[in-house]
Amino acid sequence: MEAMLDTLIKTGFWRGEILNRRKDGSVFPELLSVSVVKNDQGEVINYLGVFSDITNLKQSEEKLEHLAHYDSLTGLPNRVQFQLHLQHAVSRSERSNQKCALLYLDLDRFKVVNDSLGHVAGDDLLKMVTERLLSRLRASDILARMGGDEFVLLVEEYKQREELEVLARKLIAEMNQPFYLAGEQEVNVGGSVGIACFPEDALSSEDLLVRADAAMYKAKQAGGASLAFFTQDILVEASSRLTIAAELKRAIADNELELYLQPQLDSASGEVVGAEALLRWNHPVKGFLTPAAFIDVAEQTRAIRLVTGWLVKESFGIIKRWEQAGRDLFLSFNISALDLADNELLLRMSEELQHQQIKPANIELEIVESAIIENFQSASAILSRLRELGFQVAIDDFGTGYSSLAYLDKLPVDKLKIDREFTSKLELGEGAGIVKSIVDLASNFDLRVLAEGVETLEQEQLLKQLGCHRVQGFYYSKPIPLAEFEQKYLLPQA
Numbered sequence: 001m002e003a004m005l006d007t008l009i010k011t012g013f014w015r016g017e018i019l020n021r022r023k024d025g026s027v028f029p030e031l032l033s034v035s036v037v038k039n040d041q042g043e044v045i046n047y048l049g050v051f052s053d054i055t056n057l058k059q060s061e062e063k064l065e066h067l068a069h070y071d072s073l074t075g076l077p078n079r080v081q082f083q084l085h086l087q088h089a090v091s092r093s094e095r096s097n098q099k100c101a102l103l104y105l106d107l108d109r110f111k112v113v114n115d116s117l118g119h120v121a122g123d124d125l126l127k128m129v130t131e132r133l134l135s136r137l138r139a140s141d142i143l144a145r146m147g148g149d150e151f152v153l154l155v156e157e158y159k160q161r162e163e164l165e166v167l168a169r170k171l172i173a174e175m176n177q178p179f180y181l182a183g184e185q186e187v188n189v190g191g192s193v194g195i196a197c198f199p200e201d202a203l204s205s206e207d208l209l210v211r212a213d214a215a216m217y218k219a220k221q222a223g224g225a226s227l228a229f230f231t232q233d234i235l236v237e238a239s240s241r242l243t244i245a246a247e248l249k250r251a252i253a254d255n256e257l258e259l260y261l262q263p264q265l266d267s268a269s270g271e272v273v274g275a276e277a278l279l280r281w282n283h284p285v286k287g288f289l290t291p292a293a294f295i296d297v298a299e300q301t302r303a304i305r306l307v308t309g310w311l312v313k314e315s316f317g318i319i320k321r322w323e324q325a326g327r328d329l330f331l332s333f334n335i336s337a338l339d340l341a342d343n344e345l346l347l348r349m350s351e352e353l354q355h356q357q358i359k360p361a362n363i364e365l366e367i368v369e370s371a372i373i374e375n376f377q378s379a380s381a382i383l384s385r386l387r388e389l390g391f392q393v394a395i396d397d398f399g400t401g402y403s404s405l406a407y408l409d410k411l412p413v414d415k416l417k418i419d420r421e422f423t424s425k426l427e428l429g430e431g432a433g434i435v436k437s438i439v440d441l442a443s444n445f446d447l448r449v450l451a452e453g454v455e456t457l458e459q460e461q462l463l464k465q466l467g468c469h470r471v472q473g474f475y476y477s478k479p480i481p482l483a484e485f486e487q488k489y490l491l492p493q494a
């Protein structure tokens, strides 16, 4: 009241929130504006007050406040709110010499549900997951949703690590039980948990979060439905992952990537009909790197998309040059699941096609079956569009994945590449049965079929007998630098 008078005297105006009482006794917030009314002599003769009921305004303010701190889908604290909790917990633990721990949980296969059954089903699933997780917690534990299918759990005042392990196992077991969506649709997901403890693993709330996340990543790598405690090696691994990803970006800009080509042949004529492009990295410090040193990491991070973007440009340029030399050879290159998660690859390929005007059938994309199936809707839609544009699609490493008939007739592909593993077992008789069935399968679905990893004459002959017309492998040629390939296979036949 005093402050209000003070302001009124000084400025002639005051505005602020006050609480008023309705006739029924309920209290409501009001916005009160008071102006001083003076006469010609400048003397105060009156005060003019305007009240407005701001209940609605207040409610939306609270809603906004809530939105900023809580996840609207599950009602759980969100990342922002959780970070506050965590900071408090860490300083409490510091003061009281107590421990606290963070469990980072990520659902396995959530993306499959979301992609195949739609976002509504995905949302329902997340709500059910939340309920199940909450049912396993003590009142003092705090569960939050970090976004997507990631949850974190803050556990204060535990005594031993075993307690955390028991808790994590319970959560994993809950996630392993089937969920029943609307219409009794059964879905099976699963969950992986990473654990980091204060003060052993990290001294700040930020580090604790990063380390629990890194441990979760480790648990995922073990194949899902498992848990991992944070250890120092995880940190080293995580930072080397980031380094490789960042370095790849630079490598592309600095022109350190190079393509090696491995010919693909028609087994009857022995003629080279095309080639697979395989990536090599001339690293300024580490030297000449094969994909084993960096492709996995690139595929786990978004770096692979840069690589694929680079491949598109290179491949079109190569085909253009070959066409100009009068050679009708195709070039295949490898793409990854992440490349089919959105439209970027499709856009790039169609733009490049308009730009370069090459024969699209001379570009082939190789992709492993799992990359299509695990993200079926989006991946198959994109591959279908690419095929409509005239590009070819091959399934790589065929036979090692699902290879289920149920899928095969739904996959938008032109060619199967029989995995090297089966080629290598041909002479032992073991592989022959598998190769024979893949060849039969392919001819049923009108697909071309190629055997990878051919290393001997005997393998070649067996493949011919089994009806496999295309071959690739060290027996014909190792992957060689582009210039060498062009010298060998481009010029003489021109």
Ligand code: C2E
Binding pocket: 262, 277, 278, 279, 290, 291, 292, 295, 304, 307, 311, 333, 334, 335, 336, 366, 396, 397, 420, 452, 453, 454, 455, 472, 473, 474, 475, 479
């Ligand atoms: P992949 O697509 O299955 O490629 C075939 C791999 O088998 C190549 O290894 C090739 O050198 C090797 N190979 C070919 N013939 C034979 C043979 O007769 N015997 C044996 N033992 N091996 C043979 P590389 O070049 O080290 O590539 C390894 C993997 O890295 C590739 O497997 C592919 O999955 C990935 N990769 C390579 N280049 C790229 C790329 O540009 N993008 C993406 N996303 N992945 C790539």
Ligand code: CA
Binding pocket: 276, 334, 366, 396
């Ligand atoms: Ca391949």
Ligand code: CA
Binding pocket: 396, 397, 417, 419, 420, 452
């Ligand atoms: Ca392969």
